[in-house]
Amino acid sequence: MNFEHNISILGSTGSIGTQTLSVARAYPGISVKAITAHSNIKLLEEQIREFKPKLACVTDEKAASELKTKVADTDCRIVSGEDGLIEAATVAGADTVVTAVVGISGLLPTIAAIESGKNIALANKETLVTGGHIVTRLAREKGIKILPVDSEHSAIFQSLQGNPKKIKKILLTASGGPFFGKTRAELSDITPEQALKHPNWDMGAKVTIDSSTLVNKGLEVIEAKWLFDVDIDQIEVLVHRQSILHSAVMYDDNAVMAQLGTPDMKLPIQYALTYPDRLPMSGNELDLTKYGELTFAHPDTDTFYALELAKKAGREGGILPTVFNSADEVAVELFLKKKIGYLEITDSIADAMEKVKNIENPTVEQILEADKFAREIVYNRS
Numbered sequence: 042m043n044f045e046h047n048i049s050i051l052g053s054t055g056s057i058g059t060q061t062l063s064v065a066r067a068y069p070g071i072s073v074k075a076i077t078a079h080s081n082i083k084l085l086e087e088q089i090r091e092f093k094p095k096l097a098c099v100t101d102e103k104a105a106s107e108l109k110t111k112v113a114d115t116d117c118r119i120v121s122g123e124d125g126l127i128e129a130a131t132v133a134g135a136d137t138v139v140t141a142v143v144g145i146s147g148l149l150p151t152i153a154a155i156e157s158g159k160n161i162a163l164a165n166k167e168t169l170v171t172g173g174h175i176v177t178r179l180a181r182e183k184g185i186k187i188l189p190v191d192s193e194h195s196a197i198f199q200s201l202q203g204n205p206k207k208i209k210k211i212l213l214t215a216s217g218g219p220f221f222g223k224t225r226a227e228l229s230d231i232t233p234e235q236a237l238k239h240p241n242w243d244m245g246a247k248v249t250i251d252s253s254t255l256v257n258k259g260l261e262v263i264e265a266k267w268l269f270d271v272d273i274d275q276i277e278v279l280v281h282r283q284s285i286l287h288s289a290v291m292y293d294d295n296a297v298m299a300q301l302g303t304p305d306m307k308l309p310i311q312y313a314l315t316y317p318d319r320l321p322m323s324g325n326e327l328d329l330t331k332y333g334e335l336t337f338a339h340p341d342t343d344t345f346y347a348l349e350l351a352k353k354a355g356r357e358g359g360i361l362p363t364v365f366n367s368a369d370e371v372a373v374e375l376f377l378k379k380k381i382g383y384l385e386i387t388d389s390i391a392d393a394m395e396k397v398k399n400i401e402n403p404t405v406e407q408i409l410e411a412d413k414f415a416r417e418i419v420y421n422r423s
């Protein structure tokens with residue numbers, strides 16, 4: 042099928058970024074105008090040579106100047122730092138920006154991309170968690186689309202097609218992570234190596250740890266609130282160990298529409314890039330008989346209380362969701378460096394949330410200040 046789409050990928054060297062490039066490889070009509078990495082210039086160089094973008098950004102300045110020398114024989118312009126990321130987000134000729142960087146670093150470039158009229162294929166959930174009120178308002182004003190890449194949100198979006206947009210409930214599924222069924226006491230000496238092993242998905246380090254603590258599901262609850270304009274209490278999280286039913290929507294007549302498939306991020310990525318078309322996809326077809334049964338259960342929110350903290354942050358809004366996320370970003374970093382224990386990740390978030398005075402309807406500057414505040418609190422604990 043002849044399919045054309047011009048894109049820019051923020052975070053092309055990561056798990057979502059490389060899978061986006063696999064989709065682009067399968068559909069040569071997808072033209073990649075800009076790509077970015079933080080420091081992995083070896084992979085970025087390979088991507089520059091294969092996809093021939095006109096712009097590439099490396100946010101780490103030293104790595105950027107190294108890459109400049111290495112690709113001097115190409116037509117690709119190398120930029121660096123946060124300004125470079127914004128250049129990649131607003132690059133001329135791209136219609137859609139795939140936001141696949143990790144953490145709050147996605148906020149400013151996503152706002153810049155929307156301001157310059159680009160549609161967003163949104164993987165970076167932290168953008169909506171921290172600045173959902175600003176980003177969704179701006180998207181409406183500019184008449185641009187935010188297409189979800191996160192598998193659960195893509196499933197909800199797919200379940201909404203052809204149906205009224207009025208949702209009674211969202212059923213947001215969670216794999217439960219590697220520590221499902223464990224008690225708090227059993228989690229006290231979990232190591233980074235254990236937490237980095239996700240049962241069903243192969244993802245970047247932060248989102249893998251976040252999946253194990255249910256922080257990721259908490260972030261996804263807030264992401265769903267903004268994407269689908271629902272209240273936090275209309276979102277029900279269900280642990281579904283097989284990761285086959287990627288989420289569902291319940292309508293006023295109690296009908297439930299869901300999207301099912303094998304756990305493969307290439308489908309939501311491809312759908313976000315080809316929407317409203319459905320193009321052929323190589324890879325595993327779903328064979329339901331292989332699973333036999335699909336199970337659903339309520340999460341254990343006493344042990345994994347990060348989910349309740351996220352709901353509180355989502356209900357109260359303001360800068361609290363930013364504090365939730367930024368405290369987690371630092372806590373995960375410290376846990377991976379073995380500076381704090383596993384249970385301290387969620388404890389650090391709770392601590393930062395308790396210490397902050399909330400601000401209603403924050404500006405971008407206030408969000409960035411809240412980010413700094415939360416980071417300092419968590420660093421100072423360790």
Ligand code: NDP
Nearest residue numbers: 052054055056057078079080081142143146164165244245
């Ligand atoms: P990865 O850690 O695999 O990749 C992150 C990407 O961002 C890399 O290209 C990395 O560059 C770059 N990066 C890292 N730090 C910075 C920074 N400070 N500034 C700019 N760029 C940076 O992450 P994932 O692909 O797993 O996740 C990306 C986003 O997508 C996250 O928000 C995550 O929650 C979301 N998501 C991911 C899913 C998945 O299956 N992986 C599923 C659903 C959502 P470098 O390689 O040089 O470090």
Ligand code: MG
Nearest residue numbers: 191192193261
């Ligand atoms: Mg997800």
